[in-house]
Amino acid sequence: MVKIAPSILSADFGILAEEIARVEAAGADQLHIDVMDGRFVPNISMGFPILDAIRKRTRLPLDLHLMIVEPEKYLPEFAARGADMLTVHVEACPHLQRTLVSIRELAARRGAPVKAGAALNPATHPSTLDYVTDDLDLVLVMSVNPGFGGQKLIPAVYPKIRQIRSLLGTRPIDVSIDGGVKVEHARPLVEHGASILVAGSAVFEAKDPAAVIKQMRSAAG
Numbered sequence: 001m002v003k004i005a006p007s008i009l010s011a012d013f014g015i016l017a018e019e020i021a022r023v024e025a026a027g028a029d030q031l032h033i034d035v036m037d038g039r040f041v042p043n044i045s046m047g048f049p050i051l052d053a054i055r056k057r058t059r060l061p062l063d064l065h066l067m068i069v070e071p072e073k074y075l076p077e078f079a080a081r082g083a084d085m086l087t088v089h090v091e092a093c094p095h096l097q098r099t100l101v102s103i104r105e106l107a108a109r110r111g112a113p114v115k116a117g118a119a120l121n122p123a124t125h126p127s128t129l130d131y132v133t134d135d136l137d138l139v140l141v142m143s144v145n146p147g148f149g150g151q152k153l154i155p156a157v158y159p160k161i162r163q164i165r166s167l168l169g170t171r172p173i174d175v176s177i178d179g180g181v182k183v184e185h186a187r188p189l190v191e192h193g194a195s196i197l198v199a200g201s202a203v204f205e206a207k208d209p210a211a212v213i214k215q216m217r218s219a220a221g
């Protein structure tokens with residue numbers, strides 16, 4: 001079944017604890033946390049203190065999307081502070097294979113290895129993953145150019161998801177879609193091979209986030 005990952009970038013940070021409780025009660029499977037450094041992307045979002053605050057308030061798996069240069073410098077600290085999944089951008093990693101291996105060597109909260117993810121910008125070709133398919137737990141396919149919530153999904157993501165699925169073969173690797181995902185996209189995204197849907201504004205700007213999550217799940221089938 002498809003997993004729904006609300007992106008807290010669209011939450012109201014003044015009442016973050018309530019926002020987390022609201023999406024947890026609404027049936028979120030994991031929380032997506034966007035870390036931006038103002039260098040890899042033209043925006044700055046959140047870092048360690050916010051991660052600590054979130055970790056204290058939920059038992060949901062934390063899926064960290066690192067939109068930062070030199071992510072390898074910070075991986076052990078993200079793991080120590082409670083990340084369950086660490087996703088780095090292929091465009092930011094000259095030694096991607098080494099970085100992915102080093103993520104899996106880190107221990108997450110319950111002693112399980114941290115899951116390793118690779119994210120692809122919209123213009124990045126799936127073939128950048130050709131030689132790391134055995135080092136991945138997750139591929140994060142950007143359906144907008146990263147940096148901001150509330151953008152429109154770029155339809156070129158659909159054939160790209162199929163291409164990625166076929167290069168991953170039968171490996172148990174999640175394919176997560178991030179950017180502009182609304183209820184109406186859930187079905188086609190899953191039909192093309194998505195297994196996780198990240199949704200920021202669609203969930204947090206809804207009056208009834210539980211209804212949105214439910215609709216996404218049932219549309220996905």
Ligand code: DX5
Pocket residue numbers: 007009010032034065144145146147148149150151178179180181198199200201202
């Ligand atoms: C964009 C972020 C996304 C964003 C999604 O750079 O990586 O996770 O928060 O928000 P929506 O769903 O509003 O596009």
Ligand code: ZN
Pocket residue numbers: 007032033034065178198
């Ligand atoms: Zn993201």
